[in-house]
Amino acid sequence: MALPLINIGIVLLLGTVFIGVGWYFSRRSGGTDDFILGGGQLGIALGMTSLLAFWITGNTMLAAPESAYTYGILGALGYGMLGGAGVLLFALLSKRLHKVIPHGKSVGDFYGTRYDEKNYYVFVSLLVIYVLGLIVTQGIGGGVLLEQIFDIPYYLAVFLTFGIVIVYAYLGGFRSVTGVAYFQVLLILVVALVVPPLVYFNVGFGPVYERILADSPAKLSLTAPSGLLFATAGALLGIGEVFMDNTFWQRAYAIRSDVVAKTFGLSGIGWILVPLAIASLSFVALAFDQTPEQVNQVAPMIAQIYGGAFSGWLFLIAVWSALCSTTAASINALATLLMNDAVPRVKDDVSEDELLRYGKYFTLLVGVLGLLFSLPRILTMLQMLFFLGVINVAFVFPIVAGLWWEKANPQVVFVATTTATIVGYAAYFTIGANQGIILSGWISCVITYGGSYLWPKDFDWGKLQRVGQDVTAGGDGT
Template identity: 60%
Template sequence: MSAFSVNILVILALGAIFIASSWYISKKVSTADDYISGNGKLGVAFGTTSLLAFWITGNTIMAAPEAAYGMGVIGAIAYSFLGGVAVVAFSPLGKRIHAIIPNGKTIGDFYKNRFDKKNYYFFLFMVFIYIFGLLMTQGIGGGLLLEQTFHIPYELAVVLTFLIVIIYASMGGFSSVTGIAFFQVMLIFVVVIVVPPIVYFNTGVAPIYEGIQKLAPEKLDLLLPSGILFMFAGAMMGIGEVFMDNTFWQRAYAVRKEKLMSIFSLAGIGWFFVPLATATLAFVAIGTDQAPEQVNQVAPYIAEIYGGEFVSWVFLVGVWSALASTIAAILNSLVSLILNDVYKSINPNADNKKLLKMAKVLTVVIGVLALLISLPKFLTMLQMLIFLGVINAAFVFPIIYGLFWKKLNADVSFWAAILAVIGGYIAYYTIGSLQGVVVSGWISFLVCWIGSLVKPANYDWEKLYRVGAVQEVTRK
């Protein structure tokens, strides 16, 4: 049997395990609510692993080394800072969500009832763009990983990854995604624990450090301007991504209220070390003057050269698990948002059987669409992440102010997001990509703050508190 056939079988075997596990879990899923948010409250272990499985993405393992390769040590630290701080920052946000909208299901419940229709529709439009962009980065990551490390053609790799995820994610929805996440996180951490040490054992730490000093000493500069800019822009980007992503709101509702702060804090701290570990592979590339064909292939490229066949296999299994878990979580998140905030508005009398069927159909349709848009190689994973970061940054302060400050009115929130997106992309294309993220965040902050002081609202929090309860009474 050829090496190509064996590599395909490895992915198919891992996919079969995920699908079989999902089939078993899905037997307990009987309602649309189970499909959207699960049939029980997650404790610390499953809550933390569910967050990690989603948040440790293809970006985490592939784009973190890309950042380190371009910006050196400060790039690696900045990328780790990006996601870890964002998840920890969501802890008080999640606690507030439980307090003021305890019966909600999605971020759409918040936007629809805290603001007005124009805010709600604009947010849905932008969040769909963001989610499809994020899905595309995961598809690209999976394709590049299998192409570079296991020499599976890019297009076949993308199709294979998405088809497996679509099958298992469509079976049990949220319950399947979170149930399999625990196993996937264990595989991901094998990569972090095993791959970098073996690579450095074969190359030596001192030779890599000396090589960097000789070939690219600026990569050791902790005050490298581009790295410092990325650290601050990245934090804004990461916080915006977490705050506006329905996946985190789903998990805020799904975990036990008293465990929420612990779960999100542990997940944020745990996440920090994953990109930091994989980013060190970029230092090997710099110190040995190795240049991959594409910069976002640097991690699997170095793992293959200096780790040998065993490390390549470990890298494949762990990183592909990260990609699969993230794609599955994003699919379920988007389906939940569409089902709860769009389909129910169009067809309010749909019974549970019809809602559950529609949820599964949406998972397949969105998954296939995401597969198709992932086939072209538009941008690198880091470039796409920064491009989407302009959108993320625009919604940070409407969400924060909207949750904590009753003076924020709907018109101010709307114009803050609109102007931030426009101003951010103008800066993105005229000044620089990272500057676009910073400009977007600052515009969002200033318009929300100044606008609410000039034209303050007096929002009644009781409207949010009644959201789920009112809907429940109506259905009865």
């Protein structure tokens, strides 16, 4: 099969624009603080675009329609809660962060100081697995999308996507990623506002509703047990993703403290509307018996069939922009976590220039690992998301308890997170994905709060206050 050179050229052209914008913003990136947080003075506008560009992922654009196609209207609503609930609740958490640990830079700063070394290493190890998994979902999404709409072979599509992202994430770290995100989120929002109405203008709302009501009425039910289970597990999963993901902690510190809660709140509301709009394309597929080769291809397929070539191209641009923005933000978040947390723990007296070099090395390492793990299509995007959810929800309650309750016991938290993860995966593989996530969350909650109530451990909040100012802070948490 001949390579579609024109289509490859279009992707490279758009990627060149991303790299150019990233290079422009990288010129203002001076040291490690800029590479990690971009200076820490983002306002509402740039803060929202940075959050939306990261959190409107390839999952949002491809797995949200997959959820609606699989679970019907509860799938669409459940996916909206999956991401929106976590960001809305993080608005409260972000305000608390600025008060409790005002000079922190990463989730590792908090977790390693609030608890202890064994908790820190368990947390970071599972966080690395989660972030790499999230990056892989974006790589798979990029490959599937360019293969579906642009006829670019899957492996080449993955290499193109990661190659472009790694370059501009390497150039300026957080500054480059945030600068490009402003451009990317505009593309994403335009498409979310244009493509679904264009498709429904061509097919009509009435025919879609009537055909689903006649042929698949269960898809319109608000009481379907499988849909309710998905919505419940999805909300827990989304909260866990947001609370655990260093990308959100980065942005909490990068946004000014006086507007951080408002920025997260508005971003959560704005985010919910995007998956709901895109997921509505799945109802057209259900109504007219359009079956995709892979279920996570349903949205681009419908955009192309019923919206025409223009709609298909717009959808491609939006989803690929979302994939790139999330991949870049995740690579930067994991690289800077390792740069800020891991390097000082294993190497004394690291200079700022040396630390910055480590940040760039980690950017290349994480990007290349994400590329390699994306090549085999092991799971769909939604399946990967729920597989990782067992990890995410195990840490929600320890994080909340650690921020607001001085009695949270590190020994109890260690038992809670390890037990929840092990039992959650046992249930995931023997009962079901949704049940595994819910069980992981409840076990973590009961052990964390019940155990700490029975065996309380006082914590000195001054340890968190000294993080970022005292070189000895951030280790024992005992």
